[in-house]
Amino acid sequence: MMIKTTLLGLSAAAALAAPALAEYPERAIELTIPAGAGGGTDTSARKLAILLEEKLGTSIAILNVGGGGGSVGASQFMQANADGYSLFATWNSPLTTVPQVQNVAYSLDSFTPIASTSQTAYTLCVKSDFPATTGEEFLAELEANPGKYTYGNDGIGGTMQLAAERVFQAKGIEALAIPFGGAGETLQNFLGGHVDIYGGSISTVLPYVENGEAKCPLVTSASGVPALPGASGLEVLGLGDKETLLWRAILGPKGLDQAIVDKLADMIDEAVNDPTYVEFLATKGEVPNVVKGEDLGKRLQGEYDALAEVSKNLGL
Structure with a gap:
């Protein structure tokens, strides 16, 4: 009798949940971006939001909350209600890199992974007269001249530095990391x-x-990228397991209902693979990459653990 009552209760709950999901979303969604307007994550998220509005049948309001390498926006988002109307569009660094070098109020468990959207490699570039062209020649030059070369990156303990050091540590290379306030500032100092x-x-x-x-x-990807046909991927150098990517994702607050997660993940998948979005990503040197739910959570944890080891070796 108790089993029958329990089954009836579960059936009733499912019946109530189904219409609620069918009606979701019933109002506007707020999308928090932990960076200022105009950057790579912001422009990518805004373009994606336009496509998602059409698919979800509701408007999406953008809220930019920059600062702390994304940690300010991530910390603020923790206060959002887990009702499906607050989403978080981020790149991987605030979740897997920043916590290695800053005291932050959140952890990976503070969020519900929904779906990743796109990815690209970082790159290491030199002036045209540098005495190396291929990846093998480049690493050999650095290895033969310990401490001679400096490389600009996105800040002490930033993802770019950790990506480079995963490769350098594997090859016993010593190069001096010079931190800047992002890729734009790094570029200016490199050109100068x-x-x-x-x-x-x-x-x-x-x-x-x-x-x-x-x-x-x-x-810094295992394979090469179409945007830089002359660049070596890590796999051909025997370093495929040292891959570090810049990638973007949509997450929800902790405790977000799985039915809403699944619906949003499917809609994001469709939007990311829309031809107009694929074309947009290509202009940025990025490609679609959708990893959903639990698998996205595993990706986040795996990257966090790998970068924690590099950060420890650097004494950060």
Whole structure:
């Protein structure tokens, strides 16, 4: 009798949940971006939001909360209600890198993974007269000259520095990391001759590769990338397990209902693979990459653990 009553209760709950999901969303959704307007994550999220509005049948309001390498926005988002009307559009660094070097109020468990959206490699680039062109030649040059070369990156303990050091530590390379306030500032100092190597996102340096002022011998992905056909991926160098990517994702607050997670993940998948979005990503040197729910959670944890080891080795 008790079993029958329990089954009836579960059936009733399912019946109530189904119409609620069918009606979701009933009002506007707020999308928090932990960065200022105009950056890579912001422009990508805004473009995606336009497509999601059409698919979900509701408006999406953008809230930019920059600061602390994304940690300010992430901390603020923790206060959001887990009702499906507050979402978080971020890149991986605030979740897997920043906590290695800053005391933050959140952890990976503070969020509900919904779906990743796109990804790209970081790249290491040099001036056109640098005495190496291929990835193998580039690493050999650095290895033969410990402490000689400087590389700009996105800040002490930033994802770019940890991505580079995963490779350098594996090869016993000593290069001096010079922190800047992002890829744009790194590029300016690289072009001005203040650092020997640009370390950062592909889209920022791409115009200078196309005009011949710079060349990029290495990307931090296992395989090469179409935007930089001359750059070696890590796999051909025997370093495929040292891959570090810049990737973006949509998350929800902790405790978000799984039915809403699944619906949003499917809608995000459709939007990301819309031809107009794929074309948009290509202009930024990015490609679609959708990893959903639990698998996204595993990706976050795996990257966090790998970067924690590198950070520990650096004494950060």
